[in-house]
Amino acid sequence: MKIALVGYGKMGKIIHQIALKRGHDVVATLDETPTLEKLNNPDVVIEFSSPESAFGNIKFCLENKIPVVAGTTGWLEKKPEIEKIALENETGFLYGSNFSLGVNLFFALNEKLAEMMAPFQNDYNCQLEEIHHIHKLDAPSGTAISIAEGIFKHSDYKTWKLDETQGAELGITAIREGEVPGTHSVFYRSEVDEIEIKHTAFNRNGFALGAVIAAEWLPGKVGNFGMKQVLGL
Incomplete structure (x- = not known):
């Protein structure tokens, strides 16, 4: 082509x-x-x-x-x-x-986990974290927004907001450091434990x-x- x-x-x-x-x-x-x-x-x-x-x-x-x-x-x-x-x-x-193939598989995994966690929203608070290189111009990353949209489909969250939140806003922490190609994590935290899924890119x-x-x-x-x-x- x-x-x-x-x-x-x-x-x-x-x-x-x-x-x-x-x-x-x-x-x-x-x-x-x-x-x-x-x-x-x-x-x-x-x-x-x-x-x-x-x-x-x-x-x-x-x-x-x-x-x-x-x-x-x-x-x-x-x-x-x-x-x-x-x-x-x-x-x-x-x-x-x-x-990335891995990230798109991660998107599918994220939606499945959100569906599984839906009955337990009163027990677990969901938060996202993304880490990228210092040259990245936007925050949060487009990938983090896609992850958030996958969670919206199966939860009471309606929108996202930078930094940790409560209620109907899904918190996204955006970190810019070094030459990190891209790391994305989803956390479900309760008073007694935490579930985390994570994708780490080693290069572009x-x-x-x-x-x-x-x-x-x-x-x-x-x-x-x-x-x-x-x-x-």
């Missing part, structure tokens, strides 16, 4: 290497606003830019009927508008807060590989998708 990379930071460079290893052509590597000339007629765009740039980048590609795999977080208040644009232009949009390669696999899956499809559909979870 011909892949264009919009956003060429650390993730973009790793995605580039993995795409080449999997036999694809990387026809563009952009850090600036895309144009049709700069994109160089790709089959799919993989977008890992910044929260400020993501909406405009994705909108431009979809309006020109180029499928987009997007991994940028921190702009999701505009995601419904992007999903509408994808449908109007009969192209494919795939968003992932995290493309798992995220990058998942993004390329998503890009291989998306072309030819119309609508809005996530890694659940790609992995059949």
Whole structure:
């Protein structure tokens, strides 16, 4: 396939290497606003830019009927508008807060645990914690928000809030330190014990590989998708 990379930071460079290893052509590597000339007629765009740039980048590609795999977080208040644009232009949009196979299995495990804990909400208080490198621009992480949304489906929690909370708000502690690729934990605490599930990324390669696999899956499809559909979870 011909892949264009919009956003060429650390993730973009790793995605580039993995795409080449999997036999694809990387026809563009952009850090600036895309144009049709700069994109160089790709089959799919993989977008890992910044929260400020993501909406405009994705909108431009979809309006020109180029499928987009997007991994940028921190702009999701505009995601419904992007999903509408994808449908109007009969192209494919795939968003992932995290493309790692392990994290997507963790999402499924998290939902199952939330379902199991639902009868015991008066006994256990749920909290989330995420740790990322100091360069990460948004907090909490998109992955943490996805974990929270999985818990909402099976609990009385209605929204999330940074830091520890009580009641209907699910607390998320966001820590920024060193060069941590990403660690996410879910805790259920009572007066007598604690249940914890945790995912620790050792490097960014798992995220990058998942993004390329998503890009291989998306072309030819119309609508809005996530890694659940790609992995059949």
